[in-house]
Structures are given as structure tokens and as C-alpha cells.
Amino acid sequence: EAVESMGSTASKAEAIAAQTKKTITDRMATDPEFYKRFSDKVSEILKKMREGKLEDIQALKELKDANDAVVNKKDESVPEAVTATPGADIFYRNLSPMLTSSGTSKEQQITIALAVLDLLKKEAIVDWYRNAEVKRVMRNKLDDYLYDVVRGGMNVQLTGEQIQTTVDQIINLAEVN
Numbered sequence: 723e724a725v726e727s728m729g730s731t732a733s734k735a736e737a738i739a740a741q742t743k744k745t746i747t748d749r750m751a752t753d754p755e756f757y758k759r760f761s762d763k764v765s766e767i768l769k770k771m772r773e774g775k776l777e778d779i780q781a782l783k784e785l786k787d788a789n790d791a792v793v794n795k796k797d798e799s800v801p802e803a804v805t806a807t808p809g810a811d812i813f814y815r816n817l818s819p820m821l822t823s824s825g826t827s828k829e830q831q832i833t834i835a836l837a838v839l840d841l842l843k844k845e846a847i848v849d850w851y852r853n854a855e856v857k858r859v860m861r862n863k864l865d866d867y868l869y870d871v872v873r874g875g876m877n878v879q880l881t882g883e884q885i886q887t888t889v890d891q892i893i894n895l896a897e898v899n
């Protein structure tokens with residue numbers, strides 16, 4: 723309602739962009755890949771609008787769509803097999819860049835994301851993120867999975883450093899989610 727009561731289309735677009743960026747900033751730690759993509763998209767729309775390359779009405783429409791996607795966490799790039807399992811999308815999205823650069827297929831990435839989530843769920847207890855022993859066990863199981871199954875069984879070329887960085891990333895994502 724507040725946006726609709728504003729005067730010009732450009733001011734409405736700016737207001738929606740500001741609110742979307744605030745939401746992105748607030749939620750960035752929970753899913754960095756998802757929110758970074760939309761942050762870049764909003765910045766690009768505003769840039770085009772300010773340079774006159776995009777009509778205000780079109781910019782407003784695109785910003786409303788981006789805001790809706792951010793608020794409702796809509797992501798068309800995630801496969802159905804991943805979206806069918808709540809929480810798996812976060813691991814899929816955030817591990818994909820590293821896994822893609824290591825030569826994994828989409829099917830392997832889906833398998834890895836689902837396996838990581840399953841492994842975490844099996845070890846999780848109430849307030850697990852405050853329990854150093856549970857986190858140690860999770861780290862060890864993730865390390866074993868990445869080394870034995872992903873590197874050994876799937877023949878994905880991961881270095882020891884990449885595995886350690888990935889384990890840290892998974893634990894951080896799990897803690898904030």
C-alpha cells in the first residue's frame with residue numbers, strides 16, 4: 723500500500739528495490755548463492771533504469787518479480803528432485819559452483835546435496851549447533867563422505883583443501899538455517 727501511494731513509477735521502483743535489498747541483506751547468510759544472484763539482478767535493473775535503457779514501468783514490473791522471488795524464495799534453477807526435499811536447495815545451490823568446476827554432472831550434484839542433508843539430519847539433535855561434539859561428528863562424516871564417496875566413488879577431482887572448505891561451508895549453512 724505504501725508503494726502504491728507513491729507518486730511516480732520510478733519512485734515506486736526505487737522503493738521496491740530498497741526493500742528487496744534490505745531483505746537480501748538480512749537473509750544473505752542463510753543462502754549466499756541465491757541472495758547474491760538477486761542482489762546482482764536488482765542492481766542491474768536499477769542501473770538500466772537510471773541510464774534510461776529500461777522504461778520505469780518495465781523496471782517496476784521486473785523489481786516486483788524479483789522482490790516476490792526473494793520474499794517467497796522462488797528459484798527456477800533448482801531441479802525438482804532437490805526442491806522436493808526441504809532444505810536441500812540450499813546445499814545444492816551453494817555447492818554447485820565448486821562441484822561444477824570439479825567436473826560433476828547435475829545428477830551427481832543432486833545426489834551430493836541430498837546426501838549431505840541426509841547426513842546432517844541423522845546427526846542433528848536439539849541445539850546441535852551449540853554442541854561441539856555433534857559438530858565434530860558431523861564434520862568427520864561429511865569429510866568421510868566427500869573423500870570416500872564423492873572423490874573416490876564418483877571420481878570427482880577434489881583436493882584436501884577443497885574438501886575442508888566444503889565441510890566448513892556445509893556446517894556454516896546448516897548452522898544459520
